[in-house]
Amino acid sequence: MIGRLNHVAIAVKDLAAATAVYRDTLGGKVSEPHAIPEHGVTVVFVELPNTKIELLQPLGEASPIAAFLEKNPAGGVHHVCYEVADIIAARDQLKAAGARVLGNGDPKIGAHGKPVLFLHPKDFLGTLTELEQA
Numbered sequence: 001m002i003g004r005l006n007h008v009a010i011a012v013k014d015l016a017a018a019t020a021v022y023r024d025t026l027g028g029k030v031s032e033p034h035a036i037p038e039h040g041v042t043v044v045f046v047e048l049p050n051t052k053i054e055l056l057q058p059l060g061e062a063s064p065i066a067a068f069l070e071k072n073p074a075g076g077v078h079h080v081c082y083e084v085a086d087i088i089a090a091r092d093q094l095k096a097a098g099a100r101v102l103g104n105g106d107p108k109i110g111a112h113g114k115p116v117l118f119l120h121p122k123d124f125l126g127t128l129t130e131l132e133q134a
């Protein structure tokens with residue numbers, strides 16, 4: 001079912017400082033910050049030759065990454081994102097296998113303009129897992 005690793009997301013409190021680490025210390029190619037209110041985050045992408053790093057800062061009062069940052073104030077790896085050929089087929093297969101699809105179960109449009117879904121971390125080895133339509 002899963003294909004390419006689309007991105008690894010790192011939650012941070014200070015997006016400008018995190019961007020500077022990836023740009024100035026690690027020499028990465030970083031995007032401009034992009035606010036995505038429907039996901040409650042502001043994001044910067046770091047383009048790598050084989051995948052991306054997604055730097056996430058909370059946006060708004062009900063950001064889904066707020067509790068994670070309270071538990072991990074220095075920031076940390078928040079989720080991994082795999083591409084799937086058919087996100088509805090993947091969702092239905094995973095639900096039938098007993099996995100919890102977060103939210104109302106319907107894909108939302110993600111940072112790349114494609115449908116995404118999230119799977120509960122407790123069902124995937126303690127790792128929040130995002131699926132993105134390829």
Ligand SMILES: CC[C@@H](C(=O)O)C(=O)SCCNC(=O)CCNC(=O)[C@H](O)C(C)(C)COP(=O)(O)OP(=O)(O)OC[C@H]1O[C@@H](n2cnc3c(N)ncnc32)[C@H](O)[C@@H]1OP(=O)(O)O
Pocket residue numbers: 009036039041043054056064065066067068077078079081102103109110111112116118120121122126127128130
């Ligand atoms: C930029 C757009 C998009 C893209 O296209 O790439 C994005 O990536 S948006 C990214 C942000 N959006 C989301 O994360 C949406 C899905 N997330 C959620 O629905 C929630 O964050 C959550 C996973 C249900 C967690 O909710 P929360 O309220 O923070 O905590 P809980 O207390 O309910 O957590 C239960 C349990 O799970 C552990 N946990 C929480 N987050 C993570 C995590 N990121 N990785 C691993 N484990 C996590 C949490 O510690 C709790 O464990 P226990 O303490 O053992 O109960």
Ligand SMILES: [Co+2]
Pocket residue numbers: 007009054079081130
């Ligand atoms: Co993501």
